[in-house]
Structures are given as C-alpha cells and as structure tokens.
Amino acid sequence: MNNKIWIALGLLFLITLGFEFTVLADYDSHWWNAIPAFYAILGLVGCVLIVYVAKFISKKFLNRDIDYYDN
Amino acid sequence: MITEFLTIPGVLLLLGCFLLPLLPQKVRSTAFLIFPVAALALIMMRPDGFTITGVIGSYDLVLFQMDALSRVFGMIFAITGLTAGIYAWHIKDLSQQIAALGYMGGAMGVAFAGDLFTLIVYWEIMAITSVVLIWARGTDESIKAGMRYLIYHVLGGGLFFAGILWHFSQTGSLAVESLDYEFTIANMLMLLGVSVNAAVIPFHTWLSDSYPKATITGAIFMAAFTTKTAVYVMIRMFPGWEILIWFGIVMTLYGIFYAVVCKDIREILSYHIISQVGYMVVAIGVGTDMALNGSAAHAYNNLLYKGLMFMAGGAVMYAAGTSRLAKLGGLGKKMKWVFALYVVGGFSISGLPLFAGFISKGMIIDGAGYAGYEGMMLLLLLAGVGTFLSVGLKLPYFTWVYDAGNKIDLKPIPINMYIAMGLSAFLCIFYGVYPNALYTFLPHEMDYNPYTIYHFVEIMQISLGTFVVFWYFREKLKGKMVLVLDLDWIYRKAAPATRLVFVKGVNDFFGVAEKWILNSANYLNRKFDNPMPWLNPFTDKKNKADRYSSSMEVIMSFIVLSFLVLSIFYLM
Numbered sequence: 001m002n003n004k005i006w007i008a009l010g011l012l013f014l015i016t017l018g019f020e021f022t023v024l025a026d027y028d029s030h031w032w033n034a035i036p037a038f039y040a041i042l043g044l045v046g047c048v049l050i051v052y053v054a055k056f057i058s059k060k061f062l063n064r065d066i067d068y069y070d071n
Numbered sequence: 072m073i074t075e076f077l078t079i080p081g082v083l084l085l086l087g088c089f090l091l092p093l094l095p096q097k098v099r100s101t102a103f104l105i106f107p108v109a110a111l112a113l114i115m116m117r118p119d120g121f122t123i124t125g126v127i128g129s130y131d132l133v134l135f136q137m138d139a140l141s142r143v144f145g146m147i148f149a150i151t152g153l154t155a156g157i158y159a160w161h162i163k164d165l166s167q168q169i170a171a172l173g174y175m176g177g178a179m180g181v182a183f184a185g186d187l188f189t190l191i192v193y194w195e196i197m198a199i200t201s202v203v204l205i206w207a208r209g210t211d212e213s214i215k216a217g218m219r220y221l222i223y224h225v226l227g228g229g230l231f232f233a234g235i236l237w238h239f240s241q242t243g244s245l246a247v248e249s250l251d252y253e254f255t256i257a258n259m260l261m262l263l264g265v266s267v268n269a270a271v272i273p274f275h276t277w278l279s280d281s282y283p284k285a286t287i288t289g290a291i292f293m294a295a296f297t298t299k300t301a302v303y304v305m306i307r308m309f310p311g312w313e314i315l316i317w318f319g320i321v322m323t324l325y326g327i328f329y330a331v332v333c334k335d336i337r338e339i340l341s342y343h344i345i346s347q348v349g350y351m352v353v354a355i356g357v358g359t360d361m362a363l364n365g366s367a368a369h370a371y372n373n374l375l376y377k378g379l380m381f382m383a384g385g386a387v388m389y390a391a392g393t394s395r396l397a398k399l400g401g402l403g404k405k406m407k408w409v410f411a412l413y414v415v416g417g418f419s420i421s422g423l424p425l426f427a428g429f430i431s432k433g434m435i436i437d438g439a440g441y442a443g444y445e446g447m448m449l450l451l452l453l454a455g456v457g458t459f460l461s462v463g464l465k466l467p468y469f470t471w472v473y474d475a476g477n478k479i480d481l482k483p484i485p486i487n488m489y490i491a492m493g494l495s496a497f498l499c500i501f502y503g504v505y506p507n508a509l510y511t512f513l514p515h516e517m518d519y520n521p522y523t524i525y526h527f528v529e530i531m532q533i534s535l536g537t538f539v540v541f542w543y544f545r546e547k548l549k550g551k552m553v554l555v556l557d558l559d560w561i562y563r564k565a566a567p568a569t570r571l572v573f574v575k576g577v578n579d580f581f582g583v584a585e586k587w588i589l590n591s592a593n594y595l596n597r598k599f600d601n602p603m604p605w606l607n608p609f610t611d612k613k614n615k616a617d618r619y620s621s622s623m624e625v626i627m628s629f630i631v632l633s634f635l636v637l638s639i640f641y642l643m
Contacts, residue, residue: 013535016528023524030445039529042449043536046456050331051544058332062556069554069563070212 013040075123079135080110080145081180081193088173092165100160103168107152110179114145122185130245133185139514140367144182144303146512147371148175150498151295151378158382158491159288170203171292178296182303186245187235190304194231194268197297198224204289205281213284219562223267223277231264247307262309269301269352270345271318272325276559278345279329283337283394287385290337294344294381299370302351306366311358316439319356320450322349327457329557334550336384336394336466340377343462346454347373347420353451354435357442360515365434368509372427372502376419379495380462383413386488387470390481396466396550401474405481408489410471415496417467419503421459422530427499429530430506430521437519455530456537463534464541465548475550 017037024033032038076082087106094102114137123135152175159171177200180193198221205217237257239245250258263274270278278298282290309315326346330339347369354366386409387402388394403410419426422433432455440448469475502509506521541548562569598605607622 009535009538012531016531016535019524019528024528027525030440030448032449037532039452039532040536042452043456043533044540045536046453046533047460047537047540048544050327050453050457050460051540051547054328054331055547057328058555062332064554064556066552066554068556 016040076125076134078113079123079180080113080149080183081176082134083110083113084172084176084179085196088169088176091169091172096163096165099165099168100156100162103172104153104156104160106172107149107156107175110152110175111146111149114142114149117142124185127188130188132189132245134189135183136185136247137183139512140303140306141182143367143371143512143514144299145179147374148178148182148296148299151374152292154378154382154491154495155288155291155295157487157494158291158385160487160491161485162288164207166203167207167286167289170200170207171289173200174204174292174296178300181300184247187239187247188245190247191228191232191235194300195228197300198228201293201297204293205285207289208284208286210284213281216281216284219559220277220281223274227264227267227274229264230260230267234258234260234262234264247304249310250308252312262312265301265304265308266318268297269305269348270298270322271352272321272345273558275322275325275345276557276562279338279341279557280559282341282344283335287389290385291378291381294340294377295374298344298348299374302348302355302366302370305352305355306363310355310363313356313358315352315356316444316447317356319349319351319353320447322346322352323451323454324349324457327454327461329555330461331457331465331548332555334396334553334555336387336396336399336470337381338555339461339466340380340384343420343458344377346458347377349454350432350435350451353447354438357439357444359438359442361434361517361519362438362442364510364513364515364517364519365431365438367513368431369435371509372419372431372499375427375495375498375502376416379416379492379499380413380420382488382492382495383409383416384466386484386492389488390484391479392482395552396469397475397552398477399470399475399479399550400477401472402479402481403471406471406484409484409492410467412489412492412496413467413471415499417463419499421463421534422455423534424503424522424527424530425500426503429503429526430509433521433526433530434519452533456533459534459537460541464538465545468541468545469548469550473545473549 020036027033035041077086084106087103091099091102117137119138119142121135121137122133125132125134152171155171159167162168174197177193177197180196181190184190184193202217202221202224205213205220234257235245237260241255241257250261267274267277282293285293305315323346326342326344326349329342330346333339333342351366351369351373354362354369384394387399387406390406390409391399391402393399415426419428422428436448436451436455439451510517510519603620603623606626609622
C-alpha cells in the first residue's frame with residue numbers, strides 16, 4: 001500500500017485526536033472518555049485479541065479437512 | 072369481503088405463487104417484480120390501526136393489522152423482495168420463483184399478522200418454501216443440508232406452536248402482544264421457537280450449515296427473511312426480556328469469531344448474519360424506546376447491506392464458479408464494479424459515516440449505554456471491530472486485492488445483477504446521508520442524531536485501529552481450504568451416536584416393550600381360555616369353561632353375591 005494512503009489515514013487519526021482534545025474535552029458520558037484515544041486503543045487491542053484468540057481456537061480444536069463430513 | 076382479503080400483502084404474494092405458473096416463461100421474471108411493488112404500495116396505503124378480521128370456526132382472527140412496527144418491517148421486506156427479484160431476474164426455474172414469492176409472502180404475513188394463529192401459519196409457510204431454495208442447487212450436499220434445515224425448522228415451528236396453544240389455553244388471548252418477563256412454560260416454548268428462527272446460539276447451526284449451500288439467488292432471499300421475521304416477533308412479544316441481552320452478546324461475538332476463521336465468502340457472510348442479529352437481540356433485551364427503535368432500524372438497514380454483500384459474493388461465485396477465498400484473489404481489476412459495490416456494503420455494515428450502518432448501529436450501542444449496560448456496550452464495540460476486520464477488510468482483500476496467483480476464468484455477470492446491487496448500494500448511501508428518511512417510520516418517538524462529533528471520533532478511531540492491525544497480520548487470515556467445525560457436528564458427525572440414543576435406543580425400547588406386552592397377552596389368553604382347572608384344583612382337568620358344571624355355578628354365584636353385597640353397601 002502506498003505511503004499517501006498511510007499519510008491520509010494518519011491525518012484522519014490526528015483530526016479525531018484533535019476533536020477529542022477540543023470539542024469533546026469535557027465530554028464524559030462513560031468512564032473511558034477520560035482515556036485519550038481510547039477507541040483507537042480498543043480497535044488495536046481488540047483486533048489483535050480477536051485475531052489471536054480466533055486463530056488459536058480454530059487451529060487447536062476446530063479446523064478439519066474440507067471433505068470432513070463426506071467421509 | 073374477498074377483495075379485501077386480497078389486499079393483505081401476505082395473501083397477495085401467496086396468490087402470486089398460483090398465478091406465476093400460468094404466465095409464459097418469458098414474462099415470468101418481470102411479473103415476479105410486480106408483487107413486491109404491489110405489496111409495498113398496499114403497505115404505504117394503509118393507515119395505522121387498520122385491521123382486516125375474519126372468523127374461522129369459533130375463533131376471531133385478525134388477519135391483517137397495521138402499525139408503525141409492522142409497516143417498517145413490511146416496507147423493507149418488500150424492498151428486499153424487489154432487489155432480490157431483480158438480482159434473480161435471469162433465473163428461469165419456476166420452482167425457485169414460486170418458492171421465493173411464497174417465502175416473501177410468509178415473511179410479509181408474519182409482519183402483519185394480528186393474532187398468533189395467523190402468525191404461525193405464515194411462519195410455517197416460510198419454512199417450507201425456503202427449503203426449496205436450498206434444494207434447487209441440486210448438489211448432494213445441498214439436498215442433505217436442506218433436509219437438516221427443514222427438520223430444524225419443523226422442530227422450531229412445533230415448539231412455537233406448542234407455546235401458542237399453551238398460552239391460549241391459559242390466558243385465552245391470541246393477540247401478538249408483549250409478554251411479561253416470566254419464565255412460564257408457555258413463554259419458554261414460544262421464546263425457544265422464535266430463538267430457533269433468530270439463530271440464537273446454540274440453535275444457529277441451521278443457518279451457517281444451509282445458507283452457503285443454497286442457490287446463488289436463493290441465498291439473497293434467505294439472508295433477508297427468516298432471521299428478521301424472528302427479530303420482528305421478538306420486538307413484539309419479548310421487549311425488555313433481560314435474558315436476551317446475554318443471548319445477543321453471545322451471538323454477536325460467536326458470529327464474529329466464525330466470520331474471522333471461516334474461509335468461504337458465503338460462510339463468512341452467513342456467520343456474520345448471526346452476529347448482526349445479535350445486535351438486534353441485545354437491543355430487544357434492553358427494551359427502551361431507543362433500543363427498540365435501534366433494533367428495527369438495524370434490521371431494516373441490515374437487509375439492505377447484508378443483501379448487497381450476499382449479492383456481490385454471489386456475483387463472484389457466479390463468475391468464478393467458487394466462493395472459496397483460497398481459490399480467488401486479484402479480481403479487483405476484472406470485477407471492479409462488483410468490488411466497489413461490495414465495499415459500499417462492507418462500509419455500511421462496519422458503521423462508517425455516510426453509510427447505512429452508521430445510523431442504526433449507534434442507536435443500539437448508545438441505547439445499551441444509556442440504559443446502564445456499559446460492559447455490554449464495550450463488548451458490542453469489540454464485535455464492531457470484528458465486523459470491520461472480517462467482512463469489511465478480510466473478505467474483500469482476499470477476493471479482490473490480494474493476488475494468490477490463481478488462474479480464474481470469469482463468466483460475464485448478467486446486467487440485472489448489477490442493477491440489483493446498484494439499487495441496494497444507492498439505498499445504503501441514501502439512508503446513511505439522510506437518516507430521517509428511515510427515522511420517521513420508526514415505531515417510537517425519539518430524539519436521536521447519529522451525526523455527532525463524538526460518534527464520528529468513536530467509529531473512525533476504532534476502524535483505523537482495526538485497519539492497522541489487519542494490515543500487519545493480514546497473512547494470518549489468508550484463505551485456506553479448511554472446514555471449521557461448529558455445533559452441527561453433534562448431529563452430523565456424531566450421527567451414529569445420536570442415532571444410537573435417539574433412534575435405535577427408542578426403537579429397541581419399544582421393541583422390547585411390545586414383545587413383552589404381546590407375550591403377556593398371549594399367556595393370559597391361554598390361561599383364561601379355560602380357568603377352571605387352575606382356579607379350582609378339585610375339578611376335573613378336562614373340565615370345559617364354556618359348559619355347565621356345578622363348580623362353575625358356585626363361582627358364578629359367589630361373584631354375583633359379592634356384587635350384590637357391595638352395591639347394597641354402596642347405596643347405604
């Protein structure tokens with residue numbers, strides 16, 4: 001993927017961060033609103049968690065050959 | 072009177088099933104489209120509170136009842152029926168067309184049924200007609216999967232009907248109304264029956280097992296109707312049942328898990344239906360006005376973008392002949408329109424701004440948050456991460472972008488498929504940009520604006536985080552030829568054991584019991600054929616029971632006397 005897209009995505013992130021510290025500075029309907037960039041962290045950590053847990057469980061217990069039910 | 076019955080959308084569509092075969096093949100696909108349009112017109116015409124009643128036996132039935140909730144579901148069933156009908160326009164198979172029309176009629180009938188008897192009739196029609204769309208594929212595995220699907224739905228419908236009868240015998244009410252949060256047997260049976268159709272874990276295997284094996288066009292209809300009618304019935308009958316929050320959360324995460332590990336386009340999308348219905352079930356469990364609105368709106372939008380994604384996946388399958396990610400890849404240049412249309416669906420379902428999912432998903436998540444379920448809210452957001460990862464990124468990346476070096480001969484896609492996808496994509500963006508077009512039809516009053524800065528920050532940060540991780544780990548999610556076990560293992564692979572317990576065990580038990588009963592009847596018959604010899608040891612062994620003898624007279628006299636004495640005692 002080329003650098004322009006990464007720069008665009010990075011800028012988008014900075015904009016959301018900017019909103020958090022200006023418009024949303026006093027916003028606290030949930031306890032996690034006090035943590036800066038909480039939703040980005042949720043996205044990162046949640047995604048890593050989902051990938052690893054899902055891969056682990058499927059590899060260990062659930063994956064079978066494609067014709068498993070035919071035999 | 073009769074003409075009034077014909078204006079019931081469900082009846083109209085079912086009537087279409089009998090009209091369609093009378094038309095010449097050339098115009099049949101086009102005539103099919105008239106029915107959902109007519110149904111939509113009828114739905115928009117009827118004011119709130121309009122009813123059509125009928126009497127069957129001693130039961131007063133409400134065959135049609137219009138209110139805001141029914142209207143919103145009826146509208147989207149008609150719109151989906153129309154887009155799916157356009158998508159399937161090139162199909163000439165009469166049985167599929169009739170089945171699809173009947174299926175749509177069943178779904179529409181459920182949405183407008185004013186009493187539980189009418190509802191269960193349409194409910195069963197849906198089960199019977201939809202299975203044809205699986206069988207029409209004609210492969211050995213789809214015929215078997217169709218049979219499993221049918222058995223599951225007959226069971227679910229039976230549970231629901233048993234619950235309705237129990238409910239009727241206890242309360243005397245047939246109205247489709249919200250039930251008190253009490254775990255009576257009638258309520259449990261009805262909830263169980265509806266849960267089967269809503270694909271609540273662990274009753275979800277019929278969906279993930281059969282939808283990927285249905286015909287390409289049939290899957291579009293199936294993805295739309297069965298689970299969403301169940302959501303409708305749940306909103307009607309079980310709003311605020313807190314247990315549903317837990318069921319829903321399990322559904323969202325379970326569906327996501329399988330959507331991440333499965334390697335077939337239609338399997339991924341099928342599991343993802345379970346996850347999306349989970350959101351709606353959570354909202355029904357929360358039960359506030361906003362959450363119930365969110366549930367209806369999410370069902371509405373979900374039909375649009377999930378239909379679009381199934382259509383795009385079906386188009387790939389139609390062109391390339393397979394839907395396995397391991398055999399696809401690099402189709403972006405050759406199928407750029409399908410790719411673009413899929414991405415609209417993918418962005419919608421991931422809840423990105425300006426797309427349909429954005430305006431309804433937030434209502435459910437915020438609805439849970441406002442009602443005080445903050446932990447649930449975080450879990451729903453986590454499921455949102457998985458949604459973007461599995462159907463927003465993984466599926467399109469390995470179908471259209473990543474080049475696995477497969478040589479794929481593509482068949483051209485019929486133009487009607489593009490029209491159907493284009494229409495769905497347009498509606499996804501239309502409702503995303505102009506949410507009030509949907510909000511005005513929602514059943515409860517509310518003051519909600521999805522386009523806030525907070526909302527924007529929330530969804531953009533989550534999506535960016537997810538995208539970065541996906542890009543870093545994308546090789547881990549690569550397509551492989553692999554089958555992922557699910558709970559249907561219990562009745563598929565463990566069939567010999569299941570059969571041993573539920574068929575052979577029961578059979579053997581009845582066999583032994585039957586033999587025992589016959590033997591004892593035989594024995595008694597022989598003994599009482601001539602009871603004198605063993606009743607009175609002093610008689611002659613050759614004594615015949617049917618001839619007069621003095622000893623027989625004594626016994627008979629004694630019996631008669633006992634009767635006499637007993638009756639005198641009784642009278643006194």
